[in-house]
Amino acid sequence: MKLFIGNKAYSSWSLRGWLAAKHSRLPFEEITVPLYDAEWDKRREGDEFAPSGGKVPILWDGDDTVVWDSLAIIDYLDEKTGGERGYWPGQLNARGMARSMAAEMHSSYAALRRQHSMNIRRIFDPAPLTPEVEADVARILQLWAEARARFGGAGDFLFGEWSAADMMFAPVVTRFITYSMPMPRFAQPYMQAVISHPHMQEWIGGAQAEDWVIERFEGSKQG
Numbered sequence: 492m493k494l495f496i497g498n499k500a501y502s503s504w505s506l507r508g509w510l511a512a513k514h515s516r517l518p519f520e521e522i523t524v525p526l527y528d529a530e531w532d533k534r535r536e537g538d539e540f541a542p543s544g545g546k547v548p549i550l551w552d553g554d555d556t557v558v559w560d561s562l563a564i565i566d567y568l569d570e571k572t573g574g575e576r577g578y579w580p581g582q583l584n585a586r587g588m589a590r591s592m593a594a595e596m597h598s599s600y601a602a603l604r605r606q607h608s609m610n611i612r613r614i615f616d617p618a619p620l621t622p623e624v625e626a627d628v629a630r631i632l633q634l635w636a637e638a639r640a641r642f643g644g645a646g647d648f649l650f651g652e653w654s655a656a657d658m659m660f661a662p663v664v665t666r667f668i669t670y671s672m673p674m675p676r677f678a679q680p681y682m683q684a685v686i687s688h689p690h691m692q693e694w695i696g697g698a699q700a701e702d703w704v705i706e707r708f709e710g711s712k713q714g
Contacts, residue, residue: 492519493551495539497676499698501708503609503662505692507561508548510658513690515568516577519550525703562597563592565655580650585642589649589656592634596659603627607666608708611698617671632678639681661685684699 494512496505512519524547543549544558550558550567558567579586602623620628625657638656640647648657664685667674674682685691 492517495524495549495551497509497524497545497547498701498703498705499523499694500612500677500701500703501609501705502526502547503604503665504546504561505548506609506662506665507544507658508550508564509694510661510690511561511565511568511578511655512550514578514653514658515572516576517568517572524577526705529555562593562659565658569655578655580642580652580654582642585650588638588642589654592638592649592656593659595634596663600627600631600663603631603663603666607670609662609665609681610669610708611665611695613669613709615670617673620672628667628672629677631660632675635660635678635681639677645688648681654689657685661691 492512494509496502496509499505505610509521512521526547539551540546540549542557546559548559548561548564550564552558552571558564565578569576580589602621606624635649642650644651646652646670648654649660650656664682666672667682668686686695
């Protein structure tokens with residue numbers, strides 16, 4: 492398999508797809524495509540990117556199977572591994588909630604995405620949030636609290652064990668840290684567990700080692 496991803500410092504969707512690939516324990520070649528450099532427009536017109544419309548991540552499994560979009564990659568790898576890797580919780584009601592949360596993460600929180608882009612290498616000073624971002628953050632924390640209360644049990648993650656739901660929300664955890672957003676006490680151990688996960692530590696190390704800097708993601712009104 493080949494997984495094409497963007498810069499690890501900035502590409503939140505690439506992080507989700509990469510976490511899914513790592514969780515599969517299947518071998519894959521990781522190919523980083525620097526976003527928005529001088530060759531970006533030309534590169535994304537190539538055959539390898541055509542199925543996804545020039546977006547990352549995109550997973551090729553052999554020459555004739557291609558999967559793009561992080562949530563689709565999660566489900567494809569879940570099927571490819573026969574459901575044995577536990578991408579989704581085992582209980583039907585827990586699995587239903589986890590899938591709903593992942594889908595909501597996939598389609599919602601536009602204000603948080605737009606005003607607080609991912610930048611794993613930076614920590615900005617705290618600053619007031621807009622009402623729209625406050626609403627997004629409140630909704631996310633509500634979902635985290637409900638999942639932890641209903642299904643977290645003695646585990647560290649939303650549904651106890653590391654799952655696709657945590658993979659989908661992992662870039663949100665990094666945003667909350669990058670922008671020094673105040674978090675309620677219950678959320679702090681969960682966020683620490685996500686950041687400390689071995690796959691997240693590997694990704695963060697890769698981001699720190701990157702030479703690429705995209706100025707549009709480095710300046711911030713948050714300081």
